[in-house]
Amino acid sequence: xxxxxxxxxxxxxxxxxxxxxxxxxxxxxxxxxxxxxxxxxxxxxxxxxxxxxxxxxxxxxxxxxxxxxxxxxxxxxxxxxxxxxxxxxxxxxxxxxxxxxxxxxxxxxxxxxxxxxxxxxxxxxxxxxxxxxxxxxxxxxxxxxxxxxxxxxxxxxxxxxxxxxxxxxxxxxxxxxxxxxxxxxxxxxxxxxxxxxxxxxxxxxxxxxxxxxxxxxxxxxxxxxxxxxxxxxxxxxxxxxxxxxxxxxxxxxxxxxxxxxxxxxxxxxxxxxxxxxxxxxxxxxxxxxxxxxxxxxxxxxxxxxxxxxxxxxxxxxxxxxxxxxxxxxxxxxxxxxxxxxxxxxxxxxxxxxxxxxxxxxxxxxxxxxxxxxxxxxxxxxxxxxxxxxxxxxxxxxxxxxxxxxxxxxxxxxxxxxxxxxxxxxxxxxxxxxxxxxxxxxxxxxxxxxxxxxxxxxxxxxxxxxxxxxxxxxxxxxxxxxxxxxxxxxxxx
Numbered sequence: 001x002x003x004x005x006x007x008x009x010x011x012x013x014x015x016x017x018x019x020x021x022x023x024x025x026x027x028x029x030x031x032x033x034x035x036x037x038x039x040x041x042x043x044x045x046x047x048x049x050x051x052x053x054x055x056x057x058x059x060x061x062x063x064x065x066x067x068x069x070x071x072x073x074x075x076x077x078x079x080x081x082x083x084x085x086x087x088x089x090x091x092x093x094x095x096x097x098x099x100x101x102x103x104x105x106x107x108x109x110x111x112x113x114x115x116x117x118x119x120x121x122x123x124x125x126x127x128x129x130x131x132x133x134x135x136x137x138x139x140x141x142x143x144x145x146x147x148x149x150x151x152x153x154x155x156x157x158x159x160x161x162x163x164x165x166x167x168x169x170x171x172x173x174x175x176x177x178x179x180x181x182x183x184x185x186x187x188x189x190x191x192x193x194x195x196x197x198x199x200x201x202x203x204x205x206x207x208x209x210x211x212x213x214x215x216x217x218x219x220x221x222x223x224x225x226x227x228x229x230x231x232x233x234x235x236x237x238x239x240x241x242x243x244x245x246x247x248x249x250x251x252x253x254x255x256x257x258x259x260x261x262x263x264x265x266x267x268x269x270x271x272x273x274x275x276x277x278x279x280x281x282x283x284x285x286x287x288x289x290x291x292x293x294x295x296x297x298x299x300x301x302x303x304x305x306x307x308x309x310x311x312x313x314x315x316x317x318x319x320x321x322x323x324x325x326x327x328x329x330x331x332x333x334x335x336x337x338x339x340x341x342x343x344x345x346x347x348x349x350x351x352x353x354x355x356x357x358x359x360x361x362x363x364x365x366x367x368x369x370x371x372x373x374x375x376x377x378x379x380x381x382x383x384x385x386x387x388x389x390x391x392x393x394x395x396x397x398x399x400x401x402x403x404x405x406x407x408x409x410x411x412x413x414x415x416x417x418x419x420x421x422x423x424x425x426x427x428x429x430x431x432x433x434x435x436x437x438x439x440x441x442x443x444x445x446x447x448x449x450x451x452x453x454x455x456x457x458x459x460x461x462x463x464x465x466x467x468x469x470x471x472x473x474x475x476x477x478x479x480x481x482x483x484x485x486x487x488x489x490x491x492x
Contacts, residue, residue, distance in 0.1 A: 004133075004336065006329045008287075008305030009092075009126035018129035018142060025141035034443035042337055046344045049363060053345070056362045064361035071370065072354070075379050080292060081314040083382045084187045084267045087289045087297035088275070090163065091306035093180035095122040096284045097159050098149045110147040111139055116485060117399045119151060123306060153398070156180075157419075159282050166277045183294055185382065186270060193266045257315065264290070264313050271309055292319065295380025298332050323378040324351045331375050342372075350376055394423050394431070397488025402441045404483045409474060410467060416489050417466050421459035424491065430455035431491035434462060436469040439486035440477060448473055462491065 003018050005011070026032040056064075090096065094112040099105050099122070109125035111118045115136035125131075128143035136148050160179035167174045167182055175183040271288045278286050285307035289300025292314040303310035312322045328350055329339045342348075345363075347356055353376030361369050374380065396419050403409060413436075424431060435449040448469040456462065466489045477484060 003129055004131070004329070005129075006327060007126065007131055008302050009123040010129070010131065013127075013129055021129075021141050022134075022138055025138045026135070029135070029137075030442050031135050031138075042340055045337070046341060049341060049344065052363055053359065056359060060362055061358045065358035068357035068361045068369075068373065071373055072357075072377065075374065075377055079316065079377075079379055080382060081316065081319075082187070083185060083292055084190050084263065084314070085291060085294050085297045085382055086184045086186055086267075086271055086274075087294065087301040088163075088167070088182045088184065088278075089287050089289075089298075089301045089305075090180035090278075091285045091287055092120055092122050093159075093284070094120045094151070094156055095149075097156055098152070100283055102149070105147060105149070108147060109143045109145055110149060111136065112149050112151055113399070114148065114150065114401060115140075116401065118148070119399070151398075159284065162282050163278055163284075163286075166274065166281050169277075170274060183297065186267060189270060190263055190267050193270065194263065197262075197266070260314055264311050268309065268311055275307075275309065293378075293380035293382045295332065295375070296322070296378060299326065299330050302330070319378040320351075323376070324349070326350045328353070328375070333371065334375070350378070352376075393490055393492040394420060394427075394429070395435075395437075395488055395490035396420055396423070397437065397486060399439075399486045402483035402485045404474065404478050406471070406474060409470060409484065409487070412487055413466050413470050413489065414463055416487060417463040418459050420489055420491055421457060421462055424457035430457045431462075432456070433492040434465040434469070435490040435492065436466050436473065437486075437488040437490065438470075438473055438477075438484045441483045441485055443485075446473060462489070 003013070003015055003022065005013055005015060023032075026035070095110060098110070098112055105122075107124060109122065109128060109130065111121040111125050111130055113119045113136055118130070118132055118134050118136050118139055120132045121130045121139070125139070125143055125146055128146070130139040130143050130146060136146075139146050139148070156179050163180075164174075164176060164182065167184060170189060171184050171186070173185075177183065267290050271290055275286050275288060278284070287301050287305045287307060288309040289297040289303065290309065290311040291297040291300050292312070296312055296319065300310040300312055312318055326349060328334050328342055328348060329336075331350065334342075342353075345356060345359065347353060353360065353372050357373060357376070360372055364372065396416050398412065398416060400412060432455045433449055433451045435447055437445065437447045439445050450465050450469060452461070452465065470487070474484065
């Protein structure tokens with residue numbers, strides 16, 4: 001049971017003391033039992049990995065290295081540095097929304113959720129080690145003065161829609177990831193602004209030349225006919241658009257690095273402008289990350305929180321320098337289990353994924369290995385690939401007070417299915433398979449699924465299917481004296 005402090009506002013904490021409080025506070029609870037169970041499973045996985053590692057021969061490592069290097073060569077040849085991707089992340093979103101209506105909580109430690117589970121905490125609470133995914137009763141032990149505010153999803157959804165409205169003014173195809181995060185490809189917007197800057201510089205240059213011409217006119221008698229012809233030649237060039245563009249390219253960007261710096265600077269100004277508009281519309285601050293792909297942009301958005309932004313210039317050198325000492329847990333997709341599995345191999349930083357590529361190739365599946373190598377190279381997907389956006393499935397889930405009441409569970413299911421149906425219709429999508437995920441009071445996760453005869457985006461159809469799954473699962477839980485604490489319908 002180790003505190004995950006890879007979150008903004010949790011730097012420099014005394015992890016040893018905090019971990020001791022967490023263990024002492026949770027002993028005897030269902031949460032503690034679940035964490036112990038998960039740690040036991042993880043230990044078995046690490047031990048099995050250790051045994052596999054011991055069986056790898058030097059010849060297998062050589063083959064693994066060859067395969068890894070071939071993959072790296074392939075990825076490098078296709079490395080994309082031409083896009084400008086932004087990840088917007090609202091700062092402590094749920095907590096910030098609550099503070100708008102409860103300003104007395106602005107500077108005091110507070111969290112949103114319940115004694116069973118916290119959904120977020122403000123930055124004052126994070127200084128005590130209180131964070132999302134932690135039971136509220138543990139948060140109270142870490143910070144006795146912690147104020148816990150119950151969840152108010154309709155209000156969070158309202159502010160999310162306002163934030164999305166601002167983003168849509170710049171790009172109607174922005175990618176929403178949950179209520180408080182979004183990706184945007186601003187490449188074309190940056191290109192437009194760069195052309196505008198170049199145009200303004202062309203005009204300034206032209207005005208300068210006109211001033212020189214006017215000054216030279218006073219001495220016109222000094223020039224003969226040949227001189228006039230030579231002057232006409234330069235006038236013709238000045239009127240040529242292509243020639244002007246070449247002038248600007250040489251004056252604005254004497255080399256590629258200077259051009260890249262200019263693009264980054266324009267992107268920073270644009271993103272700052274968008275963040276300011278979000279603040280004006282909502283009263284909430286946001287942070288942003290700017291990079292050449294979505295993976296790096298998400299990491300960057302956490303680098304200067306709260307109310308800040310961070311950019312990685314779009315060169316291979318800048319990307320590799322950024323990724324070199326980055327903790328692997330900072331990467332979206334590397335969770336607690338993967339982190340511990342990799343740490344058991346001596347891999348704690350992203351660059352070490354490349355250093356130990358031969359054994360990774362021997363130990364992991366082709367898909368996982370490929371992902372880890374991409375991380376080590378800082379090569380993520382951009383929004384054109386729509387890895388996060390054009391998902392083949394949509395889901396929504398909520399944590400609530402433990403219940404075995406079918407009426408309460410039915411109402412929760414109804415609200416979640418309505419949100420899913422709205423999401424499907426907004427994205428003009430349909431689904432055929434309905435999956436229902438529930439988590440019991442013992443933190444056990446169970447899923448049930450049903451495939452329909454035809455595709456649908458209708459609320460009634462989705463709700464009736466989800467309810468049939470819920471009744472089946474709830475019946476099993478009641479027979480085992482279990483209550484449920486989380487529900488999440490998913491459509492595919």
